[in-house]
Amino acid sequence: MNMSRTTITIKQAKDQLVLAAKQYFSKDACGAYRLDRRRARPICLMGPAGLGKTEVVRQVAEEQGLGFVSYSITHHTRQSLLGLPQLREVQLGGETVTATRYTMSEIITDIWQEMERTGRKEGILFLDEFNAAAASLHPVMLQLLQNKALGQHAIPDGWMLVVAGNPSDSNRSAERLDAVTADRLRMLRLRPDLAAWKEYMMPRGIHPLVLAYLECYSEDLHQLGTEDGVVTIVTPRAWEDLSLQLYFYEQEGAAVGETVIGQVIQNEAVAKRFWLHYKKKEQALYRKTASQLEQGLPLNQQWERLRALQKQDVWALTAFLADRIQRMCRQAAEEEQALETLHGVLQEALGSGDCVAYLRGLSGEHPSSTWTFVQSYLEQVEEDPSGDGLRTAYQTGPLARRGALVDRACAMLEHTIDFCRRCYPEQPQMEYLVESIARDKTCQSIVSLRETPLFTAAGRELYVRKPKTPARKAV
Incomplete structure (x- = not known):
């Protein structure tokens, strides 16, 4: 059995994140970190969209008293990651030469500002859609994993790196991680799980008919398909949003039709199946x-x-x-x-x-x-x-x-x-x-x-x- 392909639920991933954070921030009797930053493999949460990857990392940071900075790699260019180039005169070998230096990365700047704002010197830097970065950013991402730095500026000591990505079948711009990149990560491969989603949603008041439907059609919690050549996806996030929408429509006395459901559940077959379930309530x-x-x-x-x-x-x-x-x-x-x-x-x-x-x-x-x-x-x-x-x-x-x-x-x-x-x-x-x-x-x-x-x-x-x-x- 290929254990690297074993999948876990988002709840199990949270447990592993908590343990990883405790290991990463563990200190010896002298107050020094036990784990060398170059040996600290970043965790990679690899799973379908809408499972709650960002939210679970945010929860771990909050529960462990850590700072939290989150970015989506797809929103960045090479310049925003590395900083802007500047020409400066420097002394090299007794000669004055013009060299390129870079301003501080936007991400590194945000980490320092988060530390000043919260007073927390330790935290988690979360980078989403990691495997959807443009090809020009691949060397930058590899440097980040290996040296915990963006260009000339290192991630501050005490900050743990967590990345996330989507499989290529659910994100057209996502790519499979090459062996060199994967070898620098701790891979947690996630699967949709109704029990874990219910545990998350229960305190938030899931709409009763959404729950009833998913108890009977658990395979619809996450659906990936095609309709007229267009990829369609239904995610746990969509069901949470639909639950909120149903509550609001019912409170306002507004009619809930198949088109209303289809606005959120964007797979026609699943939306119609839920509509028939909702209509016969x-x-x-x-x-x-x-x-x-x-x-x-x-x-x-x-x-x-x-x-x-x-x-x-x-x-x-x-x-x-x-x-x-x-x-x-x-x-x-x-x-x-x-x-x-x-x-x-x-x-x-x-x-x-x-x-x-x-x-x-x-x-x-x-x-x-x-x-x-x-x-x-x-x-x-x-x-x-x-x-x-x-x-x-x-x-x-x-x-x-x-x-x-x-x-x-x-x-x-x-x-x-x-x-x-x-x-x-x-x-x-x-x-x-x-x-x-x-x-x-x-x-x-x-x-x-x-x-x-x-x-x-x-x-x-x-x-x-x-x-x-x-x-x-x-x-």
């Missing part, structure tokens, strides 16, 4: 089920209909319910944030000795919810020397409303977990539901405020069933 059933679960009502009337749903419709329903829970948690979190701001204002009012006078003279920028509460309070109270009226208004108004929103979200979560466990036992939808909430930081902050035994038990079962794989075994 049972949104009325989804909404009714979600409403009854939210109210804690039995689902007796539609139970058999729910049990008889096709696989892709079960996925769509589960994703729809997860999205409803996430929205409820976000609403509660927004109320929580507004409450903190209001609480600070009211604390100052209570400490002033005259709540009414203080709030009447309130100025500055405050959220609309703060002004609404203050206006309502002042309309009902003329004097409040003890502040009891203000405390009561706060406790019975915003504080109680926040508590009710948290209660609703957590109750909806528990009812949904119970429903999935009884209606679709031993099916992967429960795993998706639990992970979509567990990986959402906003949901976690709200769910942690209440007891949710069913969710906790389901999460524990999932963790036992799916132990984590060590990063070094991923490749």
